Amino acid sequence: MCLAIPGKLVSISAADGGLPFGKIDFDGISKQACLAYVPEAKIGDYVIVHAGFAISVLDEQEARQTFQYLEELDQAIASEPK
Amino acid sequence: MKEPGLTCPVPHEPGGTVTLAHGSGGRLMHRLIRDIFLAAFPDPALREAHDGAILDPSQDRLAFTTDSFVIRPIFFPGGDIGSLAVHGTANDLAMCGAQPLYLSCGCILEEGLSLEALATVARSMAAAAAEIGLRIVTGDTKVVERGKGDGIYLNTAGVGRVIAAQPIRPDRVRPGDVVIVSGDVGAHGAAVLSVREGLKFETELKSDACHLWPQVRELLESEADVRCLRDLTRGGLATALNEIAQTAGLCVRADESSIPVRPAVAGACEMFGLDPLYMACEGRFAAFVPPHDCERALAALQDAGAAPVVIGEVLPEPRGEVRLTTRIGVERALDMLSGEQLPRIC
Amino acid sequence: MKYLDEYRDRRAAERYARILQTLAKNPWTVMEICGGQTHAIVRFGLDQLIPKTISLVHGPGCPVCVTPLELIDRAIAIARKPEVIFCSFGDMLRVPGSQSSLQEARAQGADVRVVYSPLDAVELARQTPQRQVVFFAVGFETTAPMSAMAASLARRSGLKNFSLLVAHVLVPPAMEAILSSPDNKVQGFLAAGHVCTISGCAEYAPLAAKYRVPIVVTGFEPLDILQGLAMLVRQLERGQCEVQNQYARSVRAGGNAAAQALLHEVYEPCLRQWRGIGPIPASGLRLREAFADLDAEQRFEVAQIAAAEPKDCLAGEVLRGLRKPHECPAFGALCTPEHPLGAPMVSSEGACAAYHRYHRGGEKVSA
Numbered sequence: 002m003c004l005a006i007p008g009k010l011v012s013i014s015a016a017d018g019g020l021p022f023g024k025i026d027f028d029g030i031s032k033q034a035c036l037a038y039v040p041e042a043k044i045g046d047y048v049i050v051h052a053g054f055a056i057s058v059l060d061e062q063e064a065r066q067t068f069q070y071l072e073e074l075d076q077a078i079a080s081e082p083k
Numbered sequence: 084m085k086e087p088g089l090t091c092p093v094p095h096e097p098g099g100t101v102t103l104a105h106g107s108g109g110r111l112m113h114r115l116i117r118d119i120f121l122a123a124f125p126d127p128a129l130r131e132a133h134d135g136a137i138l139d140p141s142q143d144r145l146a147f148t149t150d151s152f153v154i155r156p157i158f159f160p161g162g163d164i165g166s167l168a169v170h171g172t173a174n175d176l177a178m179c180g181a182q183p184l185y186l187s188c189g190c191i192l193e194e195g196l197s198l199e200a201l202a203t204v205a206r207s208m209a210a211a212a213a214e215i216g217l218r219i220v221t222g223d224t225k226v227v228e229r230g231k232g233d234g235i236y237l238n239t240a241g242v243g244r245v246i247a248a249q250p251i252r253p254d255r256v257r258p259g260d261v262v263i264v265s266g267d268v269g270a271h272g273a274a275v276l277s278v279r280e281g282l283k284f285e286t287e288l289k290s291d292a293c294h295l296w297p298q299v300r301e302l303l304e305s306e307a308d309v310r311c312l313r314d315l316t317r318g319g320l321a322t323a324l325n326e327i328a329q330t331a332g333l334c335v336r337a338d339e340s341s342i343p344v345r346p347a348v349a350g351a352c353e354m355f356g357l358d359p360l361y362m363a364c365e366g367r368f369a370a371f372v373p374p375h376d377c378e379r380a381l382a383a384l385q386d387a388g389a390a391p392v393v394i395g396e397v398l399p400e401p402r403g404e405v406r407l408t409t410r411i412g413v414e415r416a417l418d419m420l421s422g423e424q425l426p427r428i429c
Numbered sequence: 430m431k432y433l434d435e436y437r438d439r440r441a442a443e444r445y446a447r448i449l450q451t452l453a454k455n456p457w458t459v460m461e462i463c464g465g466q467t468h469a470i471v472r473f474g475l476d477q478l479i480p481k482t483i484s485l486v487h488g489p490g491c492p493v494c495v496t497p498l499e500l501i502d503r504a505i506a507i508a509r510k511p512e513v514i515f516c517s518f519g520d521m522l523r524v525p526g527s528q529s530s531l532q533e534a535r536a537q538g539a540d541v542r543v544v545y546s547p548l549d550a551v552e553l554a555r556q557t558p559q560r561q562v563v564f565f566a567v568g569f570e571t572t573a574p575m576s577a578m579a580a581s582l583a584r585r586s587g588l589k590n591f592s593l594l595v596a597h598v599l600v601p602p603a604m605e606a607i608l609s610s611p612d613n614k615v616q617g618f619l620a621a622g623h624v625c626t627i628s629g630c631a632e633y634a635p636l637a638a639k640y641r642v643p644i645v646v647t648g649f650e651p652l653d654i655l656q657g658l659a660m661l662v663r664q665l666e667r668g669q670c671e672v673q674n675q676y677a678r679s680v681r682a683g684g685n686a687a688a689q690a691l692l693h694e695v696y697e698p699c700l701r702q703w704r705g706i707g708p709i710p711a712s713g714l715r716l717r718e719a720f721a722d723l724d725a726e727q728r729f730e731v732a733q734i735a736a737a738e739p740k741d742c743l744a745g746e747v748l749r750g751l752r753k754p755h756e757c758p759a760f761g762a763l764c765t766p767e768h769p770l771g772a773p774m775v776s777s778e779g780a781c782a783a784y785h786r787y788h789r790g791g792e793k794v795s796a
Binding site: 409 | 430433437439442465471474475478491492493519520522523542543544545549568785786
């Protein structure tokens with residue numbers, strides 16, 4: 002469930018209805034998404050977009066931990082007694 | 084717009100539309116043909132105004148194909164239903180190793196279609212045909228009631244002269260043959276998606292629709308042993324590979340990392356949960372050649388301006404199946420689509 | 430694509446696969462409860478990289494699959510009304526009701542339109558004041574804030590021709606239903622990363638403690654799933670039952686406060702029938718009293734709905750992880766994507782469809 006993909010926030014505007022919208026760039030295509038749920042998002046941030054809404058601002062530091070964990074696990078296994 | 088007092092709308096005024104009277108065979112239909120189709124299609128054969136076109140008798144083998152086009156929307160980035168029809172039918176002939184020569188154009192028009200739109204489509208067909216010296220030599224026009232059509236339906240039948248020395252058919256494919264794709268896939272499908280109601284997004288993407296004959300001619304002249312060609316249209320690369328695998332009774336194994344997909348096409352697919360391997364192309368084909376002819380085939384296609392890539396190989400088994408080595412190195416089935424791909428949020 | 434392609438790296442995937450082989454010293458049964466994860470697993474072939482001792486089963490993670498039959502029939506009946514424009518996510522179009530589907534209804538003349546965002550349906554209502562626009566609000570906690578915003582916007586704009594047919598479902602109650610079932614075999618969960626992006630991780634700690642199962646909130650790319658499994662197996666091997674967050678680049682412990690706020694303003698929990706499973710208390714969402722006038726169920730009269738499943742469909746067992754799709758006698762025979770008996774064969778991320786599409790003769794499927 003819940004197809005949501007990361008894209009770069011390139012501009013912000015207020016649409017009628019008072020909802021904030023942003024133009025999100027996905028590698029050569031762009032689409033407007035509602036930013037109501039990510040008030041902290043700034044231009045240049047990556048956001049996760051689902052059904053026309055940004056649902057989180059991607060934490061770039063946390064994004065690396067998948068690879069750091071891989072190294073940690075490999076080391077932990079290597080140092081385990083056989 | 085109808086002027087008060089006139090009983091019969093003057094064709095090809097801005098804002099003029101197709102009416103049922105245009106399909107009745109009378110003066111109005113002849114005016115439509117003259118003002119729109121003959122104005123756009125220059126061929127002398129059409130001026131003869133016969134029921135059919137008499138073409139140059141010849142000793143050559145002929146290729147003959149037909150196709151109907153019902154797409155919505157009629158106009159999309161990079162083309163329209165008319166250019167699509169001409170490219171599509173000419174490409175079917177090219178896939179047989181035949182130089183496209185003659186085209187027929189059968190139109191079913193819906194009452195209410197704008198004449199300006201129809202004229203644009205006709206001019207678009209003429210321009211696409213002129214790109215490779217293809218002659219539109221005969222045609223037909225019918226009109227259906229409002230609501231019984233979809234703007235315009237086109238049927239184009241094409242005749243070509245086979246110049247390939249060997250037959251080009253799935254049953255000539257052999258285990259060990261290499262699979263080459265002529266360029267990146269899915270651009271047409273993604274371009275059409277970008278103008279579909281409910282899914283609009285901004286993109287520079289245009290349809291990849293174009294003539295394949297110049298690339299095929301270069302390939303044939305290189306004297307590579309071309310076993311089979313298949314253009315990638317509806318259902319995309321995956322469908323074409325499945326069709327060949329099933330008809331040939333062999334296995335096609337493709338390597339996902341090798342299959343070229345433009346970033347914008349990948350982005351559009353990720354957004355809507357679609358798979359680029361099933362997205363329509365309109366100017367791409369797969370070629371099956373023996374491994375010793377691979378370099379020669381790639382060079383020929385590059386000379387013709389394509390960006391060919393080797394994406395897989397033919398294996399004896401499992402028969403009739405397509406296997407995909409995924410991006411992470413695992414092999415799985417690449418099945419036929421059942422029904423159309425629908426955008427999803429799950 | 431940035432932040433996507435890196436998580437599909439082949440060498441890293443192979444390393445994680447080797448690590449899993451080493452970590453998993455005992456057989457374990459774990460469940461993922463997200464159709465997006467099901468899809469990724471079969472699309473990339475991850476199930477072939479996982480050690481055979483780990484049985485990865487697919488839970489009711491596809492809200493399309495679990496939408497009750499009665500609601501699908503009602504949706505079709507409403508769509509057939511001439512004044513209605515029925516808007517839906519593409520996922521729902523081919524799901525079979527008792528007799529028909531939204532796609533079939535469209536072929537027969539119903540005005541059914543695919544939308545990408547619920548706000549598109551509100552915009553459509555604005556543009557076509559003479560028609561009644563109905564939005565089919567399907568999905569988990571991830572999607573409910575979007576339909577909530579649509580309801581809120583329609584209310585603030587004073588739109589009289591917009592309504593929602595609500596079918597939202599909640600994940601934690603379904604997990605509890607599975608864990609509390611006497612024939613439960615599941616020993617650990619991969620929780621759905623985008624659901625948790627909205628709702629946070631707080632609801633999982635009580636479940637982990639009560640049923641003594643580890644739960645790892647996981648993303649959707651191959652490396653996410655492999656890492657999530659590694660974290661889960663490590664806990665299982667150590668006898669731990671904690672909640673961990675693999676998908677921290679998107680999920681914060683508290684979730685998304687703004688989305689939760691609007692969700693609670695518009696919706697309240699209710700009993701929901703899960704297709705193939707049965708009723709689960711407080712597992713669905715319905716419009717609160719203040720928004721009841723936007724409820725399509727109340728706005729449109731439909732003839733008595735008599736929902737009936739084909740008896741050969743074992744979707745329920747598949748959705749509870751008791752049976753793998755290829756173990757169903759109807760799989761690939763009576764039930765195929767072309768003529769599906771049940772929802773998991775239709776939805777592109779339903780377990781049965783995924784298996785049918787990606788597993789054709791040849792590879793072993795992990796038992």
